[in-house]
Amino acid sequence: MNTVDHLSQRLQELHARTRETPLFNPVFQLGLDLSRGLEGDGLDLDGLEVLVEELECASLNARTKRLRALIQPNETQSPVAASCEDGVEFESFQKRWERPSLHAVFTAHPTFLLTPEQTRAVANAASDGGTLVRAPDLSGANRPQITLEYEHAEAMAAIAHAQTARSAIVREVYEHAYGCWPKQWKTLRPLPFRFATWVGYDMDGRTDIAWYTSIRFRLSEKAQRLARYADELSAIDAGHALIKTLKGASAHASASAQDFAGDLSQPKALSDAANRLTADDPAKLTSLEPLIAQLEEEAEAQGKDAKAADLLTLAAAMRADGLGMAHIHFRVNAKQLHNAIRVHLHESPQLDLSSKGAVATLRGMLAKVTPKRTNFASLAIESSTATRQFLAMAQILEHIDADTPIRMLVAECEQPSTVLAALYLAKLFGIEGKVDVSPLFETEEALEHGGRFLDALCAEKSYQEYARGRGRVCIQTGFSDAGRFVGQIPASLAIERLQGRLAQAMGKNGLNDVAALIFNTHGESMGRGAHPSSFADRLTWPLSPWARSRFHRNAIALEPEVSFQGGDGYLPFANDTLARATLMRIIADTPEQSEVCDDPFYARTDLSLDFYRAIRTHQRRHLHSQTYSRAVTAFGLGLLNSTGSRVSRRQSDLSADRDMNLRQIRAIPHNSILQQLGYPVNVIAGIGSAADGNYEELAALLAESERGRQLMRLAQTSNALASIKTVAAYGELFNSAYWASRPYRGTEPHLSAACEVLAEYLTKDDRTGVFRRLASRVRVDALKFHRLLDQLPAEERLGFDQDTRRMIGAAQALRLALMQHIFLRAVSVPVFSRANDIAREDVLEMVFSLRIDDALAQLRRAFPVEFPSPSDFAMDAPSDYPDASSEGYGAISRDYIDPIERAYGLMLRLSVAIANQFGAHG
Template sequence: MTLPLKSTADLSARLQELHARTRETPLFNPVFQLGLDLSRALEAGSTDLDALEALVEELECSGVEARAKRLQRLVAPVTPEANHSALSEALSATSDFEDFRKAWESPRLHAVFTAHPTFLLTPVQTAAVAEAASTDAPVTRSVCTPHSERPEITLDYEHGEVSKALANAQDARAQIVRDTLTHAASKWPDKWLDLDPLPFRFATWVGYDMDGRTDIKWYTSIRFRLSEKAERLRRFADDLAQIDADHEIVETLRAGSDHAARSAEDFAGDLSEPEALSQAANRLTYDHPDKLTSLAAIIERLENEARLAEDSEQAIALKTLASCMRADGLGMGHIHFRVNAKQLHNAIRSRLTDQPNLDLASKGAMAALRTLLARIEPMRTNFASLAIESSTAIRQFLAMAQILEHIDADTPIRMLIAECEQPSTILAALYFARAFGIEDMVDVSPLFETESALEHGGRFLDALCAEDQYRNYVRLRGRACIQTGFSDAGRFVGQIPASLAIERLQGRFAQAMAKNDLTDVAALIFNTHGESMGRGAHPGGFEERLTWPMSAWARDRFARSEIELEPEVSFQGGDGYLFFARPELALATLTRIACAPRHDPKAAKDPFYDRTDLSLDFYRAIRADQRRHLRSATYSRAVTAFGLGLLNSTGSRVSRRQSDISADRDMNLRQIRAIPHNSILQQLGYPVNVISGIGSAADGNYEDLASLIESSRRGRQLMGLARASNALASIKTVAAHGELFNSAYWASRPYRGTEPHLSAACETLAEFLTKDDRTGVYRRLASRLRVDALKFHRLLDLLPAESRDSERENTRRMIGAAQSVRLALMQHIFLKAVSVPVFSRANDVSREDVLEMVFSLRIDEALAQMRRAFPTHFPEPGDFAMDAPADYPDASSEGYAQIGRDFIDPIERAYALMLRLSVSIANQFGAHG
């Protein structure tokens, strides 16, 4: 070793030195070699876990700083003054009042705050990132590393975090509304009072999403909605008190807040017993004078008072508050319930008593459902109906009915249907909405995310829009709603082909609506994506972020048919909430969105859509490459080789199904949800679902494709996403993980007496791993990725070069350093695990099983078995008050305590450091998963 390795600067310099050696030895792996350098130092005693922890702390701070800089870059400028100026410029772009009114009275965006498992950072780290992004404050080591304070991510924790994010979003929107009204009052003093700005709507599905979950009770959803109502009414009261402290409605709002809070407490306990539920329900349904179920009268009064106000500042404040009430209703935002199509199918079959085995994909099913819809009469329901109902899907409709009747009668509710691939599923949902009398307040929205749904979605929408029952329903609601998802689509189709497939589906939706005379209703399209490149968020800034999931071409399809478009996106979990972690960030985020162009017809005229001979083949070839990976046992084994052991727990939703030890080897990718899948790719070093396939798709047609991409805004956007991902990727890192399981490596490591103290452990590892498949798996995957990458870079060489800033190079080095330190820690864990004595008091503990747990990074389970095998506390003769003397046994637990100190405790500490490095790597990528 030529350099000391005591700081990240040392690691970075050593990596550069090692990279130079790849010119003479192409197969040389700098990342693995640096990991070996650190491992040798650790095992020789020239460094220790304390010193490695110091390196981990530096890498953590580097990751937090990178996260803050990325956030700041995406939303800049951040200062309130700069955003006030930017908004003023956008407001001044329209000189005609009616045009201005049309532009600002309909939402620029619907934003949905979801709770996908991305709560990676501790609260202190989140605050540090937000402060640094807002104020350029330095990130100190004291805030980078408080890992003992990582909270348990429960559903209640997630709900608390979404409420904080929504509160900051609401305040930022109020500022934008206030600026809009102030501008209008100045420019159109005789007309501005007729303006009702509504630049954003907010929603959440935290606590209402039942797709893939069984841990959310129906009364949990009721409690959350009541607590949201209490908080929003309190905030409304505080806002009105700032305008007029003596206003009588202040007390009305506060009393309503207190009433909702008491009801939320009633629904916080276990309501499985009839008596407990009856008491809670009756207190909620009682016509109490403080119970508010509508803000309509209050909004009307505030609007009237604004018209009569002599002070324009007070009039603006009153109208701003009325606008916020109109936007949110009696909650922190709108709510989205979500169920799976299968749950709806099971529910509707109970109504098809004459044809219980009817194929719901058949025309006969559509006819049967039409008949059911035509005959159904609304039924009254109460909370006992909810308690008795066993079907998850029906229960959600019953819960919506109770919310609309007893909590908030003004605010419509979305019903999202996952894995919805048949028009009959929508009719089934309409049946239950009509059956419970809420058809006029529920927006049923199918989700298109699977490969099959995206491929056949156009025909689905054609058939659905041709249905009289559906057309009548969407006219009643004033909008037709669909949802397109980028998580599972990005995982199973690949992010770039998924985006293009979703774009085509959106165009087919516009076509189906126009063909079936539905141009008189709006099209609400919810594009659910996350903050990472693997989940559909473009890293190029907010304008790119908005046009990536819904391109100018797709928007133009609706504009041509004169269909009003209501775009909607999600901000997912801890990653997405960062944009709203502070008031300054929330205002900057919403200002970037408000100032972005809504629709540019010129941008829709893109050669990418004219040269379908190139672009369509490009799409198909990338999709085929992604499909080969998904169907490949090599790819599946590589992604699942460590299970979820590289990841921290980041949400209340389970990341994978349970399986036994042997099942890890054959784990199917579908057992891992989309976000953990993408996160594992980040941790392994290469976002396969973003980059892979582009090079192979260009093979043989480089010049023509490069010319098309260079001349096409959409093409440049596609390549921008891939380039940003490639700038963080390392195929050498993927290969390095496989070398951990290379029997020849372990057999050769102490060769020629270099590390004689490791000879026994290395020999045991070499023997145990002779039949392990993971070295070959990672080598094969790395080879496939390398061949594709060579072609990808050949395409990039024909495109205008991107500037390579020092920050990007530093990011790559920090990721490489983190990977190397983690590889050293993994080797330390392996060596300690095989050095644990074979003897055990617990004879049913298999050493082979424990080692397999370790190699699959099921460390917590392995540690539990080791501690069971080598307990440090067990009964001794002195614990018993025996009259008769005894000489046996005379052994103490000291021997086992030493095993704990020398082997078990170091494994636990090394693994904790590994997980901290996983956070650092995710921060360098900019998101978890």
């Protein structure tokens, strides 16, 4: 078995045996076949690496194919010409192109799965229709360290491609407008997209971003955008006077960014940096409004030529982005805001912020607050994280970019008083006119009670006044914790109900004169809220036609916003070709708002509401189950590469690994682990059980309803990649009877000692039973799920790509073989004495929990290969000891420690291959 085709054929043969023996596990058996070859003479790690490379390349081609199918780069027709057909009024054309189709936010959660070389290869192949072939640079062996700076640079590169693509669309809008309305075209102010980012500004769950880090990023973004403006203007008119202005301002911002790049903990260093930034300087630019006005005046004077359109296109880019690469989103946690506001509750510092009294108190405070001047010293001495964020925003708006509003996202926001507290701090520092406070609804409790929250908030007069001043009401709905703790399908349905309640609350309280900006944060995978079937599904999954109709019915303008998350999310913007195709696809697939949604899913609430509640209940049982929790945390985070600068920490206490709580693992690693174990529980589970006893009627509703069909497309796409046998296979690694029986009858006598140690050690391990129970539970539910699928019309049943399934199965089996290799090598390491409270048993526990880096560190400390040599000393007296030919611990390192490290590296590369087949990391 030296090719992936051989593995696939063998897996197919083994799968046929399940008809004879239902409990037979073909994935585990293939893993055993490979393990026997590896531990015998048939295979070695070099041979397995060849197989890994082949699977890596196949997975990258699968990723390429999926990306190409999603955005269709060579098939996307421009929607601009269609919007300029005969009979279309200029006002209609103007309305269409002056309002963004979408706000796109480039976030940086840990999903930087691919190496830069892999990203470029996939992007180029998706752009030109090519196929990748195995090459050294496509190997994931040398992964870069994912730092905050790395994430920020990647975000800026993706945004730059998006900007170029948007300008090309704007230029096309002007061309068609000139052809249709030659007397009016210059009055157009196209704004088809807004871009934003929170990379470097998101403080929720982080303590590693200093306030001056955010200032530095904003200054570097300003310098980069100004340089791009200058280059674009040079391409239009190399002698234009504003080029010098733009380049000078870019240099000024770049120098200030360098000032804020160092350690500013000392007062003098901060004073010097701050004073240079705040001082009057001819090169300092804090507003683009005069430049935009000048460019538009010049375009008006140009007459009817291409240069006028070019100048207007550049002005449109300036109007969209301001003095930065994109708008920015700060983010804090509600608890951080509560701690910050208590300093200002002078008369009642112990006030319960969830009470009605808190709302009344904050209402009075808002009415009386007097804005205070601040400077960078205010930032330096402030200890409250939330207050510090508002102070940072104040300095950005005063000294870096006075035009561009800033979003303040508030995580875990469950009381109106939290929003009022944010408004108070904004008003205290004089920035309420440029800050959009946006509560996040993501937890089960927030989604359950969010309707009442929005009713109370929209009824609050101080909030109404603020919303009218800003021209919008902003909320954020998240699919990460919602998908983890509620399940993806019930989360999506709960979120759309919340969106409907927002429309109702705004209409009821007379807020029809402002827009509703709804930021739906999701990732790229089906476990994170991005629908994999098409861009049309991706756009309507988080903001459904039903939810859109609620706003249209209340005459409320809607501003949809979504995230493109980390490395996975940046892939559609990895080059100019993909970026343009992506934006065109979004424009083409964005649904029109309608007052009427006649989808029967919302009329037959006797069925759909029970369906939603039953799935949610089923998902909740998993969440509260010790079996599910133990299975998901069985390997800690050891199945995953580090894919971001913000990751969940492994537990340092060995005893804590066994009792690790699901809440100790963030949503993305949680979803990733489910993919790696073979079954996305939080996507599929519960649907079959919810249909139990009512298959025909529910199937008829789901088939008749577009929303229902969309729900089933998501579940079926996930199910097509899932394998319950794989879930069970991971449990068999810890089956003491398996290890005791493996060398039975003399099949592998050279493994007898190691297998005996494993068999004895694992008698007390609980993971075999855990994985068996989980597999049994999802199997029962899956039987019902397939019974429901059988009731759907044939055209609504998605087929299974058996090649893809076998490719995943081969990768899983190969990883099982590598894990067995690691286990066997670990128990074969000679016994060593306890050191620093770490014993051999502790190292074995690390290995079995895939804390391989920690285990290797302890083994290398116990068996060092580098130590002083007699030749290092200038001794006059002769010595014959130690013998220079003595190998010391070199043989232990070569035979046991190094193979463990190499096998684990191959395992992690297989994890990337499996994630690519699923389409994203987590």
